[in-house]
Amino acid sequence: MILKYEHEPLDSEHAGGNFYHVCRGRIQDTALSVPPPDHPYECTECGIDLETEDFSLARQQGWS
Numbered sequence: 001m002i003l004k005y006e007h008e009p010l011d012s013e014h015a016g017g018n019f020y021h022v023c024r025g026r027i028q029d030t031a032l033s034v035p036p037p038d039h040p041y042e043c044t045e046c047g048i049d050l051e052t053e054d055f056s057l058a059r060q061q062g063w064s
């Protein structure tokens with residue numbers, strides 16, 4: 001698992017839910033925004049590229 005999606009139905013401020021990178025098995029505290037397709041988010045810690053499709057998948061099933 002490299003990405004976790006958390007959706008809080010009661011949290012109107014983050015109505016779309018939040019994405020969190022799972023870095024070396026640890027869920028990071030900082031929520032990520034979905035990157036543009038040609039510019040994946042690269043984690044400087046573990047070197048993983050988080051692509052737009054990873055975010056789409058995570059939104060569907062809660063993780064990717």
Ligand SMILES: [Zn+2]
Binds near residue numbers: 024044046048
């Ligand atoms: Zn990482």
